Amino acid sequence: MSLRTVAESRVQRLEVLGENGKADPSVDPKLSPEILLKMYRTMVEIRAFDEIAFKLQRQGRLGTYPQILGQEATQVVPALALEPKDWLVPTYRGQGAYFARGMKLRYSLLYWGGDDRGVHFPEETNDLIFAIPVGSHLTQAAGLAWASKLKKDGAAALAYLGDGASSKGDLHEALTFAGAFKLPVIYLIENNHWAISVPRERQAACETLAQKAWGYGVCGLQVDGNDALAVWRAVSEALDCARSGGGATLLECETYRLGHHTTADDATRYRPAAEVEAWKRKDPVLRLKAYLEGRGLWDERRDADLRARAQEMIAEEVRAYEAFPPPNPLDMFANNYARAPWALIEQRAELEKILRESRDLEEVASLPPPEGRFP
Amino acid sequence: MNLVGAVNEGLRQAMAEDPRVLVLGEDVGVNGGVFRATEGLYKEFGPDRVVDTPLAELGIVGASVGLAINGMRPVCEIQFDGFLPTVMDQVICHMGRMRNRTRGRYSIPMVLRAPHGGLVHAPEHHSESPEAYFCHTPGIKVVCPSTPEDAKGLMIAAVRDPDPVVYFEPKALYRAAKGAVPSGPYETPIGKARLAREGSELSFVSWGAMVYTCLRAAELLAERGVSAEVLDLRTLTPVDIEALLGTAEKTGRVVIAHEAPNAGSWAAELSSLIHERAMLKLKAPVRRVGSWDIRMPLFRLEKYYIPDARRLVRAAEESLAF
Numbered sequence: 272m273s274l275r276t277v278a279e280s281r282v283q284r285l286e287v288l289g290e291n292g293k294a295d296p297s298v299d300p301k302l303s304p305e306i307l308l309k310m311y312r313t314m315v316e317i318r319a320f321d322e323i324a325f326k327l328q329r330q331g332r333l334g335t336y337p338q339i340l341g342q343e344a345t346q347v348v349p350a351l352a353l354e355p356k357d358w359l360v361p362t363y364r365g366q367g368a369y370f371a372r373g374m375k376l377r378y379s380l381l382y383w384g385g386d387d388r389g390v391h392f393p394e395e396t397n398d399l400i401f402a403i404p405v406g407s408h409l410t411q412a413a414g415l416a417w418a419s420k421l422k423k424d425g426a427a428a429l430a431y432l433g434d435g436a437s438s439k440g441d442l443h444e445a446l447t448f449a450g451a452f453k454l455p456v457i458y459l460i461e462n463n464h465w466a467i468s469v470p471r472e473r474q475a476a477c478e479t480l481a482q483k484a485w486g487y488g489v490c491g492l493q494v495d496g497n498d499a500l501a502v503w504r505a506v507s508e509a510l511d512c513a514r515s516g517g518g519a520t521l522l523e524c525e526t527y528r529l530g531h532h533t534t535a536d537d538a539t540r541y542r543p544a545a546e547v548e549a550w551k552r553k554d555p556v557l558r559l560k561a562y563l564e565g566r567g568l569w570d571e572r573r574d575a576d577l578r579a580r581a582q583e584m585i586a587e588e589v590r591a592y593e594a595f596p597p598p599n600p601l602d603m604f605a606n607n608y609a610r611a612p613w614a615l616i617e618q619r620a621e622l623e624k625i626l627r628e629s630r631d632l633e634e635v636a637s638l639p640p641p642e643g644r645f646p
Numbered sequence: 647m648n649l650v651g652a653v654n655e656g657l658r659q660a661m662a663e664d665p666r667v668l669v670l671g672e673d674v675g676v677n678g679g680v681f682r683a684t685e686g687l688y689k690e691f692g693p694d695r696v697v698d699t700p701l702a703e704l705g706i707v708g709a710s711v712g713l714a715i716n717g718m719r720p721v722c723e724i725q726f727d728g729f730l731p732t733v734m735d736q737v738i739c740h741m742g743r744m745r746n747r748t749r750g751r752y753s754i755p756m757v758l759r760a761p762h763g764g765l766v767h768a769p770e771h772h773s774e775s776p777e778a779y780f781c782h783t784p785g786i787k788v789v790c791p792s793t794p795e796d797a798k799g800l801m802i803a804a805v806r807d808p809d810p811v812v813y814f815e816p817k818a819l820y821r822a823a824k825g826a827v828p829s830g831p832y833e834t835p836i837g838k839a840r841l842a843r844e845g846s847e848l849s850f851v852s853w854g855a856m857v858y859t860c861l862r863a864a865e866l867l868a869e870r871g872v873s874a875e876v877l878d879l880r881t882l883t884p885v886d887i888e889a890l891l892g893t894a895e896k897t898g899r900v901v902i903a904h905e906a907p908n909a910g911s912w913a914a915e916l917s918s919l920i921h922e923r924a925m926l927k928l929k930a931p932v933r934r935v936g937s938w939d940i941r942m943p944l945f946r947l948e949k950y951y952i953p954d955a956r957r958l959v960r961a962a963e964e965s966l967a968f
């Protein structure tokens with residue numbers, strides 16, 4: 272009889288950029304200027320978009336909108352590190368990831384404007400629609416990766432989740448499958464320290480979320496999520512591991528939600544302003560900018576130019592969003608089944624009749640023709 | 647007082663009168679709930695009795711089952727109707743059958759609160775009407791008030807009830823429904839309907855926010871010289887069978903209005919009950935008016951999905967013309 276240690280785990284944290292934007296050469300992924308500039312440009316553009324979308328909501332031109340302010344690195348960089356064939360599985364706070372994959376911002380506006388036509392991903396990438404029920408996409412990502420493994424198509428799946436979502440049983444089951452079947456999947460926790468009003472410490476008693484990986488035979492790593500280079504490096508290595516048969520990785524990227532949970536929330540009710548201010552000093556966009564300047568790749572003039580062009584691009588997206596004709600109510604009935612059953616055929620006809628008879632006749636006459644597959 | 651204020655007052659008084667009562671859920675404490683239903687309770691009763699839980703719905707309900715078995719009176723909140731599916735494992739397999747499985751040894755005096763319904767321009771999965779899944783489950787009671795007075799009274803009755811009660815809060819009414827509310831604690835009896843409007847030629851049967859759509863439809867019918875009454879069920883299970891059959895037998899024409907898709911809905915069950923027990927008093931088949939048998943669309947189309955007063959009037963006219 273004895274008491275001895277039979278397994279041990281340790282949690283590592285990856286940081287490349289200091290708060291001043293200086294890189295630690297021992298871990299710097301030494302990315303090409305092209306990738307670095309693409310990262311930075313996308314982060315600046317999505318931040319500008321976020322601010323405008325917030326204002327649109329306040330002006331009544333958009334529904335509830337979840338800001339990503341402060342999370343630009345964790346949103347954009349992992350998506351840029353993927354290949355088009357890889358599966359991207361974002362959360363509802365995912366417009367940055369979709370944008371980095373090439374989705375036009377007008378569709379994010381349409382979706383949060385309450386219009387199903389906002390679900391519109393580029394043809395050439397494998398992007399999944401996000402799940403609103405928190406965490407319910409995690410086991411699906413395991414399935415996506417599993418299929419890739421069976422098909423030997425060399426693709427991996429990358430699923431985002433929040434610190435709050437890490438409490439859901441779904442993560443337990445997803446990691447169980449990912450570990451047991453050695454699946455090419457990455458679970459990337461955007462630990463932004465808040466799940467609406469509930470702080471990270473209330474979610475789990477463990478010191479890090481990264482260490483949850485060890486219980487499932489999955490690699491875990493904590494990453495400075497406001498450090499674009501660290502995020503790139505961590506995701507790239509996890510992808511290499513996935514593609515070479517090494518299995519799954521859980522990345523805890525520590526970042527911060529600088530805004531409210533959504534436009535329906537008031538974060539001042541539950542968190543101190545000083546905490547927010549402290550995190551502003553670790554701004555992921557400014558840190559990457561300082562790094563680029565240090566490498567002689569960037570300057571204020573180029574920055575002003577980028578910001579001006581971002582404003583123009585976003586203004587065009589807003590115009591395109593608002594120029595969509597209203598959705599045709601009959602579109603609801605499309606794409607529910609490969610072939611609609613009798614009940615839907617009857618009900619659609621009834622709605623059509625109601626619309627024609629109703630006092631909205633003019634409104635209805637101005638609608639675009641119905642879209643989608645029906646019956 | 648508005649409906650969310652009445653929910654809040656019901657919770658506060660139920661907590662004040664019984665130290666075993668505790669409130670738990672996501673964002674219910676410091677933040678007072680995303681709809682402010684638990685506003686002020688954290689300050690008044692402290693963090694042991696008003697608990698911000700981790701984000702884990704199945705954990706919230708499963709833990710509540712355990713709390714209830716071991717002598718507490720949990721009132722747990724699921725933040726939105728669209729996140730109820732994940733808790734059905736606990737609801738169906740445990741909450742609803744613990745009393746029977748243990749041959750009466752253990753009971754589950756808990757309340758499971760959740761917002762209900764649409765028409766508030768909410769995001770996807772925030773406008774659902776999943777009551778039928780619960781009503782179909784043996785061993786639980788399901789209530790859904792439409793007035794502030796009933797909201798408070800049903801809350802107190804639900805907390806005091808010896809069995810699990812699912813309490814749906816129509817979110818379109820949280821701020822829109824206003825009315826006088828008695829100041830002290832009182833019960834609105836579970837299992838008793840309320841006649842919201844008296845009439846003689848046709849009956850609307852409904853619950854939650856749809857009660858007001860029925861009242862508008864009854865107005866429109868009155869303008870055309872038709873006298874319609876509106877029965878607000880308040881409790882879905884056990885349904886007030888006397889009131890249901892009473893109105894059916896009185897007018898002979900029933901339109902059941904609700905926000906869920908019709909197929910397999912609670913309206914289908916109510917319609918069967920009426921047909922089975924009052925067939926010979928009916929002048930027309932019972933009509934169900936619900937949402938279409940497709941998922942809730944994003945909010946720009948919700949007004950074409952959830953029945954409005956005009957759709958209720960159409961159904962009423964078809965019933966009258968039968």
Ligand SMILES: Cc1ncc(C[n+]2csc(CCOP(=O)(O)OP(=O)(O)O)c2C)c(N)n1
Pocket residue numbers: 364403404405406432433434435436437463465466467528532672701703725726729
């Ligand atoms: C299953 C489920 N429960 C509750 C909600 C309501 N809700 C939406 S986001 C959120 C907090 C999520 O926190 P986290 O996972 O940390 O992600 P973040 O919002 O911070 O990006 C909650 C409780 C939901 N969408 N799904």
Ligand SMILES: [Mg+2]
Pocket residue numbers: 433434435461462463464465466467
């Ligand atoms: Mg979070």
